[in-house]
Amino acid sequence: MKKLINSVDEFVRESLEGFERAHGDLVKVNYDPVVVYRADAPRQGKVALVSGGGSGHEPMHGGFVGRGMLDAACPGEVFTSPTPDQMEWATRTVDGGAGVLHIVKNYSGDVMNFDMAADLAKEAGIQVTAVVVDDDVAVKDSLYTQGRRGVGGTVLLEKLAGAKAEEGADLAAVTDLARGVVANVRSMGVALTSCTVPAAGQPTFELGEDEVEIGIGIHGEPGRERIPMEAADQLTDRLTRPVIDDLGLTQGERVLVFVNSMGGTPLAELYVVYRRVTQLLDQAGVQVTRSLVGPYITSLEMQGASVTILRLDEETTRLWDAPVHTPALRWGT
């Protein structure tokens, strides 16, 4: 295992120290419990957004803390759920009196711990709602999850709900918006290689020299099938068609296409995938009016990509375009 780390135990903390040094104008890091939060928190009267999950998916979620997106993120150890005390601390710290929305990816540990944190925060008098993201069409009921897993749709939801909260919407309206996003976003990914969790010291799974895993999870958990390597267009079809079908997209609709790197795949390859996704949507008469291409929800150094499609309406288009200023996503400011 060759990684730019000093020790397995200190990896997450040291990475956060560097993150805070680079982005101290936007975020602060609390180290006990570990929480990344907006430097200007709490924002009085604004609904606050808290997310979190295992580390190893950077820039998600800490990179999305800032104006127009998250108020706080709780990083667990690599591929490990954060604890309820992190989430409770975050919730208390960023609440500005208008309540807090928990954005939870659908993994059993995350769901359970956010649930406990919400109970604790409610006991302290804070209004809390939650939305569970389960956009991965690849599999139901896998190693880490009951139901579908939460993947790339989470990034888009955090942007859109963040913009809604920034506009001054109340907790019910921000929660409704977030639930609407969950209903209209789907994803699927492919792995070309495994990744190595530092604490394990060896690859999470073995994949042959000429083999890929279709429907991979962001922790390297199994997908739909292993198949021999194919051309990018064929692989992209295998990811995109189930997403289009599951969304029930029809002619004339508008979408945002998000092509994400699992961490180790070069940007130039992502654009080859993006090209094919948009060709398929052209054929279906669906208009691609917004896009995002790059590494936003990763699995350490895993090679591969995921395709996320979000059905857009007038409101979500406006919220996507709204200003955002975070370490990893920024425009309009």
Next chain:
Amino acid sequence: MKKLINSVDEFVRESLEGFERAHGDLVKVNYDPVVVYRADAPRQGKVALVSGGGSGHEPMHGGFVGRGMLDAACPGEVFTSPTPDQMEWATRTVDGGAGVLHIVKNYSGDVMNFDMAADLAKEAGIQVTAVVVDDDVAVKDSLYTQGRRGVGGTVLLEKLAGAKAEEGADLAAVTDLARGVVANVRSMGVALTSCTVPAAGQPTFELGEDEVEIGIGIHGEPGRERIPMEAADQLTDRLTRPVIDDLGLTQGERVLVFVNSMGGTPLAELYVVYRRVTQLLDQAGVQVTRSLVGPYITSLEMQGASVTILRLDEETTRLWDAPVHTPALRWGT
């Protein structure tokens, strides 16, 4: 070789097609000769900036085309210099009557071809100046280069000179600014793995399971030495100390620190490196007032990182903060 491509021959073209589909509001792509250029080119009265180089380093350079940065970029095949006809076409297309600055990384092919293109453009009555970036302190006179190689400093120079041109400075002033940046920026990188050029089909070089290459070039060309893997802090010291020394940084000076991924290294590891770079600068009494962390000048899927330090003054700080709107770098708009 597992890559998200359809064919070796069509890789660059198809990637650019996807790029244009994703960023058609900002850039256009001409396919014969291959040039990425601002959708609103030429900008009358503005000095135009043209760069270029082999593909495989994305987002550089095409991702830096847009307001406040480049007017055009000429992508060659993977790790192969673009041709003079690409550069000449780009120069003619983006010239708005105020002249064109060529930003050239110091590789023999790039330098020779930009030279020929400049001669052709001058014959056509266009004012052309050039700046050659040679910020890599690792080695002199290597496989692709006479003198030092041009690496991460190029990204910073393109931002700063782009801002200067956007302000309305004339060709002499933009060229002077660019030369000042070259004099004040230094870099060095480390590779943990090789990368595979599609046309070659196998890794550019072999690196042992527990070995790293200090001073690697962005085409996988040899660096200073191969050593056994070390902790991130030790490796970072090996990159940063020569950079600080070569720049002659002294107490009280201000710098921008740029920690770059070679392509396959996760963001979380880059922040571990960034943490250590800033610790070393703290010790030297040097103030880190700006930063950039992420994959901006890559070598396909190579794992590793590079450290670039730029000495800042009032003008370059202001130019760094100026609005930029490109596919890969955006703020203030």
